[in-house]
Amino acid sequence: MVSIKDVADQAQVAVGTVSNVLNNPDRVAEKTRERVLNVISELGFVRNDAARQLRAGLSRTIGLIVLDVSNPFFSSLARAAEDRAAESDSTVLLGDSCHDVGREGRYLDVFEQQRVKGVLISPVGNIDSRLEQLRAHGVPVVLVDRVDPQRRVSSVSVDDVAGGYMAVKHMLTRGRRRIAFIGASTDIQQVADRLTGAQQAVAEYPDAELEVVEAAAMTVLAGRAAGELLAERGRGGLPDGIFCANDLLAIGVMQAVLLIRGLRIPEDLALIGYDDIDFAQSAVVPLSTVRRPTELMGRTAVELLLEAIDRTAAESRQVIFQPELVTRGSTL
Structure with missing residues (x-):
């Protein structure tokens, strides 16, 4: 792996100059900036964005855990969540619990270790203790397709x-x-x-x-x-x-x-x-x-999570959509 120091040595500049080219290009003279960018291209340097975000205490990643990604309902919901997250310069990491409590727990462990900015989850069963743990560690959570009766976290669901x-x-x-x-x-x-x-x-x-x-x-x-x-x-x-x-x-x-x-x-x-x-x-x-309003549920879930992250809402919100009967040939 090519490091930022390798780029600095090849371009004959300080490591801080390479960092500024990547993060604050206006601070670097045009000729120096072009030389550094050419070296980055020649060496194939790829920035370690995860490490940078970890050092800065920031993340652009949202974790999403669904019950069964092979179910078109959840795949459509995930796509809508990704679209809404992208509008806020965020990325969604998708986990499929397959209705398995252990697998769900492992995804939550990974998301927490990766310092995601928040978690959207359609839980398998009772995750009260895990919700408390995530909240204690400063990870906002929004329940998807499930209501939180105690209103500790926001949720989006259907009646x-x-x-x-x-x-x-x-x-x-x-x-x-x-x-x-x-x-x-x-x-x-x-x-x-x-x-x-x-x-x-x-x-x-x-x-x-x-x-x-x-x-x-x-x-x-x-x-x-x-x-x-x-x-x-x-x-x-x-x-x-x-x-x-x-x-x-x-x-x-x-x-x-x-x-x-x-x-x-x-x-x-x-x-x-x-x-x-x-x-x-x-x-x-x-x-x-x-x-069920699948796309609206996915987008709303991300919006509720962003509210929790930015603390723009005074308290958690429970958004419950009403379903709609669609009659076709199988009952007529």
Whole structure:
């Protein structure tokens, strides 16, 4: 690695002059500046920006940890966060916890060691103790897709109880009465909230019932497996409406029902997902879903973090967006 001293020796100037060329070029005479820049180009010198920021106590890096980067919801959210961070001359480092507490903790360790300016996180479970540690070390945190009930840190989320309610209410108003909810473990707060909303909707109809089917994960393959189990019952034992905790599960269920069992959507059963990812509209049967403002969530999360970093807000803020029902062919 070429050092700043190597550049100074080759250009026959002091190390401080090279530093000024890099950081305060107006302080260096034009001919000297050109000579130093030519040497930098010849030697292929790359500045150690991380070390410089560490010495200065500054950072332009934001850490972002999501539950599953393969889920288009989180990849879209991350892209929006990157775009907003770039507008503030910041860079986002992305970590994928894969719903694993240990992996989440390792990313938090790395981000803290790298002295990031702040952390955005969609947590796997309870991270109260880690939040306290980060705050004690001066690292601002914003929760993404999760509310902090104690209001210690800012958060950006969606009212998932309302989303679950509107999804199932939509099917109930179309005459569906045997509803199945498919989602991963309710240890995931978003899944638990969507199930709560579904239960509230079913409670309004005395002749309606809700069956809960736990999927192995929040993926297409897990949805296909859950769909196959339901389809094995035959038409007489099927629910007439299925609400999936995200669109990936719903697409998997659709594959099982249509391609493997030859059932019809929505004639044999109605199907609705959650998130409104790009694949939802272009599915074999366009998927009804509950839309979340993904890009707005990503941008708002960064804005809340910048507020915390600059201390421009007197206290933490909990931004909760309302979901939107999107009806398509799978429930009509």
